Amino acid sequence: MEGGRRREAAAAAVTGDGPAPVFTLEEVGTHNSNREAWLVIHGRVYDVTRFLEEHPGGEEVLLEQAGRDATESFEDVGHSSDAREMLKQYYIGELHPNDRKKEGSKNPSTTSSGQASFWSTWLIPIFGVLVLGLMYRYYMVDGKSS
Ligand code: HEM
Numbered sequence: 616m617e618g619g620r621r622r623e624a625a626a627a628a629v630t631g632d633g634p635a636p637v638f639t640l641e642e643v644g645t646h647n648s649n650r651e652a653w654l655v656i657h658g659r660v661y662d663v664t665r666f667l668e669e670h671p672g673g674e675e676v677l678l679e680q681a682g683r684d685a686t687e688s689f690e691d692v693g694h695s696s697d698a699r700e701m702l703k704q705y706y707i708g709e710l711h712p713n714d715r716k717k718e719g720s721k722n723p724s725t726t727s728s729g730q731a732s733f734w735s736t737w738l739i740p741i742f743g744v745l746v747l748g749l750m751y752r753y754y755m756v757d758g759k760s761s
Pocket residue numbers: 661663666670671672673676677680685688689692693694695696697698699701702705
């Protein structure tokens with residue numbers, strides 16, 4: 616059976632004798648029940664089926680994320696280094712590079728939104744203050760002369 620072969624491949628990856636299997640997000644998505652729950656954290660695929668009942672945060676949150684990229688939820692909770700260490704036990708392979716989220720500053724959309732926030736946080740308020748200053752001066756001078 617295909618699942619059995621994959622588990623062997625995953626076991627080989629964990630023991631270090633073979634390349635890690637690569638899964639697409641679509642494949643991960645088919646393991647989204649309490650009979651088989653896989654999730655993706657930082658581009659790695661984890662089979663958390665046997666961890667569901669043991670998770671200190673409850674099985675519901677894991678099932679909610681099953682079959683998906685759970686990186687954000689995992690990080691939002693601020694898991695301890697113990698929790699990060701536990702991940703290794705459930706590792707079964709890598710996420711396909713095409714399905715990987717861009718992490719870090721290489722993402723061009725981050726840079727452009729960074730530029731947008733520079734404009735809105737600094738230049739627009741400075742410009743506003745300048746205009747207000749000029750208007751103030753204009754009206755004050757105008758008021759005095761009449
Ligand atoms: C294989 C992945 C995961 C592992 C190994 C794991 C492990 C743990 C561990 C050991 C704790 C206890 C506190 C700590 O040491 O940080 C914990 C707490 C928690 N986890 Fe996870 N977790 C995983 C995935 C997730 C995901 C995807 C969510 C989604 C929201 C989640 C939500 C929580 C919550 C809400 C708590 C807090 C429980 C509390 O403070 O009462 N966990 N987890």
